[in-house]
Each structure stands twice: as structure tokens, then as C-alpha cells.
Amino acid sequence: MKESTFSAKVMHFFLSWALLFLVWLAFTSTLEIQEVLVGAATTMLVALFTLRFFDCCTFSFLAPGKLYNVIKYIIVFIIEMIKANFDVARRVISPSLPINPGIVKIRTKLKTNYAKMVLANSITLTPGTLSVDIVDDYIYIHWIDVKNTDPEQAFKDIAETFEKILLKIFE
Amino acid sequence: MNQILEILGLILIIIGSIFLFLGALGIYRMPDVYNRLQAGTKATTLGGMSLIIGVGLIQPDWFWKSLILVIFIALSNPISSHALARSAYKSKIKPFFKGKEEDLDAYKEVVERNENN
Amino acid sequence: MEAFKDITILVAFGFIILAMIFGFIRFIKGPTAADRTVAVDTLTTIGVGALVLLGYLYQRFIYLDVALVYGVLGFVGVLVIARYLEDAL
Structure with a gap:
């Protein structure tokens, strides 16, 4: 796996967080405040743990x-x-x-x-x-x-x- | 307008169920695992997508959810069939062939390469 | 119109049941584990379609969620079996 700079890592983190959060919103298909908050927290954790696999793609x-x-x-x-x-x-x-x-x-x-x-x-x-x-x-x-x-x-x-x-x- | 959507939806449902049936018939009739994957993946992907979109058209409240299901099927089916094809050749299932011997050259090459690594 | 609709959905269910029977025969016959997994993969997609159609028949929105979760679980299951068959697990 190639070394990437810190700023690139932060970029990838936010990209995968945004993507996962969109998938969460699509799957739950509701905008109630507790669902959205739990979704934001969960997808942030998942994005953190999978960061080292997500060094591939940009938008x-x-x-x-x-x-x-x-x-x-x-x-x-x-x-x-x-x-x-x-x-x-x-x-x-x-x-x-x-x-x-x-x-x-x-x-x-x-x-x-x-x-x-x-x-x-x-x-x-x-x-x-x-x-x-x-x-x-x-x-x-x-x-x-x-x-x-x-x-x-x-x-x-x-x-x-x-x-x-x-x-x-x-x- | 509603009438047109309903008729379109019903047509899509019928087409979808026929393709689902053809996909299953394909995995029953084809001679080996790779050909079964071909028939199974393609026909059931389009079949499932058209059936679900059909239900979404008849029931407009459900359209958003059915669109998500369709996108999910379109993304997940080729990936799972690719993984299955990979596992099939790695567990050394020989492809069925009836033509010339050289149709299998690439298969032998990739198996050898796999063993060397 | 209503009668036409009912007949259409009944015919669609007929095709789906036939599809499940053929898929199940391949699941029983094998002969290798990969063949059975292909059958499971196909049966999952057919099952998702059947659940959505059942949801329409009973007018229950929750069936779509069930179909979605079933699709996700089937996908992950097939991936895991595929990885297992290629000795990567």
C-alpha cells in the first residue's frame, strides 16, 4: 500500500463518510433527527475503521x-x-x-x-x-x-x- | 396517467418474472459452473430490476425505495458472480468446452500463474 | 382492470415459483459446492423479487425493507462462501 499524505487521508475520510452517510439515508429513507444522528455516528466509525482500504477513489x-x-x-x-x-x-x-x-x-x-x-x-x-x-x-x-x-x-x-x-x- | 403507469408496471412485472424464470432455467440446463453463472447473473439481474421497478410504478409511494433496491441489485450481482467465478477456477473446476483445444489456453495460463504465486 | 391486474400478478407468481423450483433442483443436484452457491445466489435474487411482489399483494411497505435486508445478507453470504472456496479465509 502506498504512503499517502495526511491531507489526502483526511480527504478520503470525508469522502467515504459522505458516501456511507448517503447510503444510510437511502436505506433508512427517513429524516427523523435520532435516525440521522445515529447514522452520522455509525458511518463516521465505519469510515474511520475502513480508512486504510479507501485510498482509491476520488469524485x-x-x-x-x-x-x-x-x-x-x-x-x-x-x-x-x-x-x-x-x-x-x-x-x-x-x-x-x-x-x-x-x-x-x-x-x-x-x-x-x-x-x-x-x-x-x-x-x-x-x-x-x-x-x-x-x-x-x-x-x-x-x-x-x-x-x-x-x-x-x-x-x-x-x-x-x-x-x-x-x-x-x-x- | 395512473392507468398508463399501472399498465406499464404490470408489463414490467410480467417481463421481470419471465426473465427470473429464464435465469433459473439457465442454471438448471447449462453444463458447467461458468455457464450457469452467465445465465444466472444476467437474466436474474434484469428480471429482478424490471419486476421491482414495475411494482414501484404501480405503487408510486414506493418508487423511491424500489429504486434503491434496483440500484443495489445492479451493483451487487456482478460483484458476487465475479467472486464466484474466481473461486470456481481457484478450486480448479475445469470449464466445459466443445470447440478447439486452444479455447482453454488462457484458463491453463491463469491457473499456472496462480499456483506459482 | 382489477381482474386483469390480479391475473397478471398471479401469472408472475407462477413464473417465480417455477424459477424457484428449477433453482432448487440445481441446489440439490450440485455437483460441486460452487454450483450450489450459484443456485443460492440466483435464489436470493428471485426471493427479493418475490418479497417485493408479496409486499404489493398484501399492501405492506415493510416487505420492501425485508427484501433489502435479505438482499444484503444474501450478497454478503455469497461473498463469504466464495472467499472460503478459494482458500482465502
């Missing part, structure tokens, strides 16, 4: 220039997800079970763990692919209908559209 993607890309990403993602579901449904229903599964690897240009996690989870919900493991720059993917085992070609088929937008958001 820089909420900057106005990047927000456009975030919205575009969500729309692309939802369309891909609906396509994925009809694809899976077609394979499950047809009596001959038309699958040709295998495991391929692709290389990603994304640098931070956070961005790689977003990419891997997006791959999981898109047609016919399931991310199995992330090792350094490589993502291993279970593909229900293998077309290419070559990493370059597989990357073009699976992850190119997502990575293009993610590069704009995170880098």
Missing part, C-alpha cells in the same frame, strides 16, 4: 466535462445489458443449447484498480461474457461463444466501446 468524475461521459456510459451500458439478456434467453430456450464456451484474456489500458473494477463488472453484464479474474493489466474472461482467442481481437469484440468511454472518465 473527479463528477466534474461537468466528465459528467457527459458518465451519462453516455450509463446509457450504453443499459442498452448492452438488455441485449445481453435477450442473448442469454435465446440460448437458454433453444433446445440444442447453442454454446461454445471458453476462456480468453484481454489487455486493458486502464491504470487504476477502481477503473478496472468498473470495466470488469460491466463486462460481466454484457452479452455472453463473464470476467473471471484480473491479473495486472489482463482481464480473464469466460466467453459463452468464443470467436477469437487472440487477445487483440477478443478485446475489440468485448471491451472496446466501454474502455473508450472509461478512459475519458478516469484518466
